[in-house]
Amino acid sequence: MKLSSVGIEDIKFPVKIRQKKGGHQQTVAEVNLRVDMPRSSRDSCITIITTVLNKYQDDLSVTVFPQLLSEIKDELKAESAHMEMTFPYFIEKKAPVSGTASLMEYKCCFTGGIDRQHDLIISVWVPVTTLCPCSKEISECGAHNQRAEVNFNVRYQGFIWVEDLITLVESTASCEVFALLKRPDEKYVTERAFNNPMFVEDVVRRVAEQALTLPDISWFSVGVESFESIHKHSAYAFVDSTELR
Amino acid sequence: MKLSSVGIEDIKFPVKIRQKKGGHQQTVAEVNLRVDMPRSSRDSCITIITTVLNKYQDDLSVTVFPQLLSEIKDELKAESAHMEMTFPYFIEKKAPVSGTASLMEYKCCFTGGIDRQHDLIISVWVPVTTLCPCSKEISECGAHNQRAEVNFNVRYQGFIWVEDLITLVESTASCEVFALLKRPDEKYVTERAFNNPMFVEDVVRRVAEQALTLPDISWFSVGVESFESIHKHSAYAFVDSTELR
Amino acid sequence: MKLSSVGIEDIKFPVKIRQKKGGHQQTVAEVNLRVDMPRSSRDSCITIITTVLNKYQDDLSVTVFPQLLSEIKDELKAESAHMEMTFPYFIEKKAPVSGTASLMEYKCCFTGGIDRQHDLIISVWVPVTTLCPCSKEISECGAHNQRAEVNFNVRYQGFIWVEDLITLVESTASCEVFALLKRPDEKYVTERAFNNPMFVEDVVRRVAEQALTLPDISWFSVGVESFESIHKHSAYAFVDSTELR
Amino acid sequence: MKLSSVGIEDIKFPVKIRQKKGGHQQTVAEVNLRVDMPRSSRDSCITIITTVLNKYQDDLSVTVFPQLLSEIKDELKAESAHMEMTFPYFIEKKAPVSGTASLMEYKCCFTGGIDRQHDLIISVWVPVTTLCPCSKEISECGAHNQRAEVNFNVRYQGFIWVEDLITLVESTASCEVFALLKRPDEKYVTERAFNNPMFVEDVVRRVAEQALTLPDISWFSVGVESFESIHKHSAYAFVDSTELR
Numbered sequence: 001m002k003l004s005s006v007g008i009e010d011i012k013f014p015v016k017i018r019q020k021k022g023g024h025q026q027t028v029a030e031v032n033l034r035v036d037m038p039r040s041s042r043d044s045c046i047t048i049i050t051t052v053l054n055k056y057q058d059d060l061s062v063t064v065f066p067q068l069l070s071e072i073k074d075e076l077k078a079e080s081a082h083m084e085m086t087f088p089y090f091i092e093k094k095a096p097v098s099g100t101a102s103l104m105e106y107k108c109c110f111t112g113g114i115d116r117q118h119d120l121i122i123s124v125w126v127p128v129t130t131l132c133p134c135s136k137e138i139s140e141c142g143a144h145n146q147r148a149e150v151n152f153n154v155r156y157q158g159f160i161w162v163e164d165l166i167t168l169v170e171s172t173a174s175c176e177v178f179a180l181l182k183r184p185d186e187k188y189v190t191e192r193a194f195n196n197p198m199f200v201e202d203v204v205r206r207v208a209e210q211a212l213t214l215p216d217i218s219w220f221s222v223g224v225e226s227f228e229s230i231h232k233h234s235a236y237a238f239v240d241s242t243e244l245r
Numbered sequence: 246m247k248l249s250s251v252g253i254e255d256i257k258f259p260v261k262i263r264q265k266k267g268g269h270q271q272t273v274a275e276v277n278l279r280v281d282m283p284r285s286s287r288d289s290c291i292t293i294i295t296t297v298l299n300k301y302q303d304d305l306s307v308t309v310f311p312q313l314l315s316e317i318k319d320e321l322k323a324e325s326a327h328m329e330m331t332f333p334y335f336i337e338k339k340a341p342v343s344g345t346a347s348l349m350e351y352k353c354c355f356t357g358g359i360d361r362q363h364d365l366i367i368s369v370w371v372p373v374t375t376l377c378p379c380s381k382e383i384s385e386c387g388a389h390n391q392r393a394e395v396n397f398n399v400r401y402q403g404f405i406w407v408e409d410l411i412t413l414v415e416s417t418a419s420c421e422v423f424a425l426l427k428r429p430d431e432k433y434v435t436e437r438a439f440n441n442p443m444f445v446e447d448v449v450r451r452v453a454e455q456a457l458t459l460p461d462i463s464w465f466s467v468g469v470e471s472f473e474s475i476h477k478h479s480a481y482a483f484v485d486s487t488e489l490r
Numbered sequence: 491m492k493l494s495s496v497g498i499e500d501i502k503f504p505v506k507i508r509q510k511k512g513g514h515q516q517t518v519a520e521v522n523l524r525v526d527m528p529r530s531s532r533d534s535c536i537t538i539i540t541t542v543l544n545k546y547q548d549d550l551s552v553t554v555f556p557q558l559l560s561e562i563k564d565e566l567k568a569e570s571a572h573m574e575m576t577f578p579y580f581i582e583k584k585a586p587v588s589g590t591a592s593l594m595e596y597k598c599c600f601t602g603g604i605d606r607q608h609d610l611i612i613s614v615w616v617p618v619t620t621l622c623p624c625s626k627e628i629s630e631c632g633a634h635n636q637r638a639e640v641n642f643n644v645r646y647q648g649f650i651w652v653e654d655l656i657t658l659v660e661s662t663a664s665c666e667v668f669a670l671l672k673r674p675d676e677k678y679v680t681e682r683a684f685n686n687p688m689f690v691e692d693v694v695r696r697v698a699e700q701a702l703t704l705p706d707i708s709w710f711s712v713g714v715e716s717f718e719s720i721h722k723h724s725a726y727a728f729v730d731s732t733e734l735r
Numbered sequence: 736m737k738l739s740s741v742g743i744e745d746i747k748f749p750v751k752i753r754q755k756k757g758g759h760q761q762t763v764a765e766v767n768l769r770v771d772m773p774r775s776s777r778d779s780c781i782t783i784i785t786t787v788l789n790k791y792q793d794d795l796s797v798t799v800f801p802q803l804l805s806e807i808k809d810e811l812k813a814e815s816a817h818m819e820m821t822f823p824y825f826i827e828k829k830a831p832v833s834g835t836a837s838l839m840e841y842k843c844c845f846t847g848g849i850d851r852q853h854d855l856i857i858s859v860w861v862p863v864t865t866l867c868p869c870s871k872e873i874s875e876c877g878a879h880n881q882r883a884e885v886n887f888n889v890r891y892q893g894f895i896w897v898e899d900l901i902t903l904v905e906s907t908a909s910c911e912v913f914a915l916l917k918r919p920d921e922k923y924v925t926e927r928a929f930n931n932p933m934f935v936e937d938v939v940r941r942v943a944e945q946a947l948t949l950p951d952i953s954w955f956s957v958g959v960e961s962f963e964s965i966h967k968h969s970a971y972a973f974v975d976s977t978e979l980r
Contacts, residue, residue, distance in 0.1 A: 004694040004729035009715055011723035011914070012840040014762070014825055026761040027749065028823050034726065050915045054837050088763050090749055102789050105477065105747040105763075127477045131387070138432045142376070142439030146391050147474045177477055179746070180785045187383040189475050194387030204494040225499055227472060229392045230434050232350065232372045232422055233501035236524065239494035249939040249974035254960055256669070256968035257595040259517065259580055271516040272504065273578050279971065295670045299592050333518050335504055347544050350502040424501070425540045449739040470744055478746035481769065484739035595967065617967045621877070628922045632866070632929030636881050637964045667967055677873040679965050684877030717962060719882045720924050722840065722862045722912055 005082070006045055007034030013057045015087060020161040024059075029087040036115075037078035048075050063159075065112040065120060073114055080115035089162060095178055095185040096192075102180035108162050123153045124165045128173030129189070130226045133197035145174065145193050148200065148226035152207055155219040172206035174198045200224040201237035208239050217241075250327070251290055252279030258302045260332060265406040269304075274332040281360075282323035293320050308404075310357040310365060318359055325360035334407060340423055340430040341437075347425035353407050368398040369410045373418030374434070375471045378442035390419065390438050393445065393471035397452055400464040417451035419443045445469040446482035453484050462486075495572070496535055497524030503547045505577060510651040514549075519577040526605075527568035538565050553649075555602040555610060563604055570605035579652060585668055585675040586682075592670035598652050613643045614655045618663030619679070620716045623687035635664065635683050638690065638716035642697060645709040662696035664688045690714040691727035698729050707731075740817070741780055742769030748792045750822060755896040759794075764822040771850075772813035783810050798894075800847040800855060808849055815850035824897060830913055830920040831927075837915035843897050858888045859900045863908030864924070865961045868932035880909065880928055883935065883961035887942060890954040907941035909933045935959040935972035943974050952976075 009032045016024040033049055052072050056064060065083070073081040086109040093104045107125040112118070128148050136143035150169045154160075170176040175193040178185070198206075207222045219241050226235040254277045261269040278294050297317050301309060310328070318326040331354040338349045352370040357363070373393050381388035395414045399405075415421040420438040423430065443451075452467045464486050471480040499522045506514040523539055542562050546554060555573070563571040576599040583594045597615040602608070618638050626633035640659045644650075660666040665683040668675065688696075697712045709731050716725040744767045751759040768784050787807050791799060800818070808816040821844040828839045842860040847853070863883050871878035885904045889895075905911040910928040913920065933941075942957045954976050961970040 004691050004698070004712070004727045006689075006691050006725070006727045009724040009726045012823055012825075013838065014760075025749075028763050032726070034728065047915065047917065050837065054915060057838060088747055090747075102785065103748065103792060129389070129474050132431075134428070135431055135435045136387075138428055139435040139439070140432075142381075142387055142390070142435050144374070144431075144435050144438065145387075145389060145474050147472055147477070175475070177475060179476065179478070180782065180789060181475065182782065183379070183383055186377075186380055186389075186475065187385075190380045190384040190387050190389050193389065193474075194384070199496075201494050201496050208494070222494070227392055229374050229390050229438075229474065230420070230422060230426065230431065231424065232392070233424070234499040235496070236499045236522070237494045237496045238524065249936050249943070249957070249972045251934075251936050251970070251972045254969040254971045257578055257580075258593065259515075270504075273518050277971070279973065292670065292672065295592065299670065302593060333502055335502075347540065348503065348547060425537065425544065427537065444741075446739050446741050453739070467739070479744040480741070481744045481767070482739045482741045483769065619879070619964050622921075624918070625921055625925045626877075628918055629925040629929070630922075632871075632877055632880070632925050634864070634921075634925050634928065635877075635879060635964050637962055637967070665965070667965060669966065669968070671965060673869070673873055676867075676870055676879075676965065677875075680870045680874040680877050680879050683879065683964075684874070717882055719864050719880050719928075719964065720910070720912060720916065720921065721914065722882070723914070 005034040005036045007032065008049055011053070013053060015057070015085065016059055017087065017089060018063065020163040025090065027087045027089060029085045031083065031085050033072070033083040034081070035072060035076055035078040036080040037076050045076055048072065065110060066114065066118050069112050069114040080113065082113045083111070085110045091163060091166065093178055095181050096188045097184040098182040100180055100182055100185070102178065104177070104179050106166055119155070121153055121155055122160065122162060122165065123151065124162055124169065126150045126152065126166050126169040127177045128170065128203070129175040129177060129193045130200060130203060131174040131193040131197045133199060136194070136197045143194060143197060144228070144230045146227050146229040147177065148173065148203065148224055150203060150207060151223040153221045154211065154217050157216040157218055160216070168210050169207055172210060173203050199237070200226045200235045204237040204239050208241070208244065211241070212244070250279040250281045252277065253294055256298070258298060260302070260330065261304055262332065262334060263308065265408040270335065272332045272334060274330045276328065276330050278317070278326070278328045280317060280321055280323040280327070281325040282321050290321055293317065310355060311359065311363050314357050314359040314363070325358065327358045328356070330355045336408060336411065338423055340426050341433045342429040343427040345425055345427055345430070347423065349422070349424050351411055364400070366398055366400055367405065367407060367410065368396065369407055369414065371395045371397065371411050371414040372422045373415065373448070374420040374422060374438045375445060375448060376419040376438040376442045378444060381439070381442045388439060388442060389473070389475045391472050391474040392422065393418065393448065393469055395448060395452060396468040398466045399456065399462050402461045402463055405461070413455050414452055417455060418448050444482070445471045445480045449482040449484050453486070453489065456486070457489070495524040495526045497522065498539055501543070503543060505547070505575065506549055507577065507579060508553065510653040515580065517577045517579060519575045521573065521575050523562070523571070523573045525562060525566055525568040525572070526570040527566050535566055538562065555600060556604065556608050559602050559604040559608070570603065572603045573601070575600045581653060581656065583668055585671050586678045587674040588672040590670055590672055590675070592668065594667070594669050596656055609645070611643055611645055612650065612652060612655065613641065614652055614659065616640045616642065616656050616659040617667045618660065618693070619665040619667060619683045620690060620693060621664040621683040621687045623689060626684070626687045633684060633687060634718070634720045636717050636719040637667065638663065638693065638714055640693060640697060641713040643711045644701065644707050647706045647708055650706070658700050659697055662700060663693050689727070690716045690725045694727040694729050698731070698734065701731070702734070740769040740771045742767065743784055746788070748788060750792070750820065751794055752822065752824060753798065755898040760825065762822045762824060764820045766818065766820050768807070768816070768818045770807060770811055770813040770817070771815040772811050780811055783807065800845060801849065801853050804847050804849040804853070815848065817848045818846070820845045826898060826901065828913055830916050831923045832919040833917040835915055835917055835920070837913065839912070839914050841901055854890070856888055856890055857895065857897060857900065858886065859897055859904065861885045861887065861901050861904040862912045863905065863938070864910040864912060864928045865935060865938060866909040866928040866932045868934060871929070871932045878929060878932060879963070879965045881962050881964040882912065883908065883938065883959055885938060885942060886958040888956045889946065889952050892951040892953055895951070903945050904942055907945060908938050935961045935970045939972040939974050943976070943979065946976070947979070
């Protein structure tokens, strides 16, 4: 029987990610890596994978993915190689009114594959606020709102910054989220969300509409989970671009 | 050197919990169990613990804790025994206006100990809504609100239902949370929260004030984590009754 | 734009699962449910989903999936409905030598979908022991071994018990795992594993070979994660039946 | 009523940790922070906490804890402040025979408190191998072994490197764990573990014995969880130094 893919899971590495603002950001990635290969010493398979990972640990980024994966594939004479690298990424944001700067953390993931050709999916998880249109419409005052998380996954022709994907998502919800807000900022985000009510599927739709305007995005999916403030469960919406064409 | 305590962790059992409304509720508990004992065959120690757990699996409840722990302590000639049993517990709630019934799930935990005497802590985790007083005060419309979780832990002289501890907590926040709400119910909870703004520490204070009115509570602690809708992080407040006296 | 699918996530329900040995087993399921539908009141969408879930809470099992999903699809005039139900399932196992009975817990999942036709995937996660062939071969004594978890997912024509899928998996590793072992049992499992060394890909291959002998399995995938005792990371292997044909 | 402590939870920051080998290591910390204070504007409380955290984000380490906590305490006129900082920490290890270098990741935590005086607990979680003495004794060949995790927490008078605490722990188990092993290394660790069988309580006892030889450790606790390869549950042992005196 053709050998199943083999690899390693749940291994952490310090990695340096190139930043849009310049320079690299050092963070910590959790890595899963698998290869498809003809039967052979699996002992050497795991050793080679770990050796190459150790070799790249000081400069592992989306731009070196093809190189790293090709190297593993070649050394193992594998038919294919597949790697996920998930990491927290920090971006300085300015509060909307006071301009107070603080760091926001975003979960990001690069998923690379290589067989005959290369494939790369860039994923970001972006916290936002959703405010319920129904609750606002039927209530004399207020409207329930909550933190929601947008998961945006794209295949991109060429290069795009995760910063740009995050910015795209933050523009689509009832309001974006910040690490530090002064009172005038809190007033702004409260009113902004109240005047901009959205269901999870509205956020999904707006992210999708934005994505469709970028011709270099060859595929995307969007999932939004809203941690409902009036329920213990979440509301969820999802779309895959292949269903839109 | 005196032997450290030994035991087992992360083992799941189906358990039956006696309900206030009558009868038992079958659920699934995750159990951690430890004993302090003079040096001896640890092999038999684990076997006896597991055997007793298996024996009680069909009727494990807060009322049989002393019996189960005593049995383990005696069989092992242990100086003490300690057990945690965490489980999801379901209570039917009626929506506030329509009266529509649905099941709410609450995380509960019984923590029992025995050395010379018995000790028992009952813990409940109750989801609620918090609405920010500051956001309401400074904004022309709306107020940020979110789901929060109240963790209430008590030592009780005699018997008390977890249902009663949950009811106590649900009365203290901006609004309680439901599994199923019709439109008139959603209008009610939205307005109720808006008219009842609270910081996490206000919820902590109100739970503590309620607990202090129950003379049979010999000790309690309250922690409230609010999953802020305008931040990625949580606001948290905590009090231990020993700090209040 | 076509509406994205909408639904609820992370909601727990008590469910009754039909057992091979007869009768039902009560356990607790975590449910995710999504529907694809033309634009409409999402408020009613969530309400209908939750209402139907509450209606079925006392007898939710793989056999009522088609009925439940059809009901949601019809009530919402949806194009499709999709539901995952993950739950711990308990099976009494007898120790291999002493015959001592104890309960083993297995994570199971039913994933049902309906659009024009029905689809159902049954998943089980089975803990096993893997003992490293390389370590045994090169060492003068002993061999490193560890707990591993096999995730087996199948599409089945007709009906199959999760018990049967679990039994299939437990026969394929270095040794199966038990909740309670007496000394003669511990001697047996130690020697059994030592005499039956396997890499994660050997376990994957054996599960796949077994699955291929069952004509009613129209599709399957197998993933094995081994929590290596000599590393902090896991070894992993995976196969999808579509790659075998 | 005296105000409960208030603060923030689950916020991530990039932090730089001073290394024993020289220089700083950049990693990512998850921070929880709480203060006890007289009633006052909680809005400013959260803002000040976040502001100070942002100020220190580029050089947060055990040595600046007292300064950071004092600053928060003073700015808030708080009675006390308490902070936990948990982070993955990487140390280069050489394989025991081949000397091949690879990075090991260890979970570490600094827990600082200040009221009238300062308090600091340093915690490390160290993966190790445990090999069962009973299994070895009763079996004709082999012995079950598995990954275990040692949690070692200390109060230290003066300064100690987390590297030194980790080294202390790694010397106490059946064998230490590595990220990358060549065949001769795998032979070594297999035989080393087989010739060095230990129960979880043996590991606890040896860590405690080592700790008692260090006069500057004013308090410690040790917990060891062994992910049994023959069971689905863990074996656990624990000791607190206060029980030893």
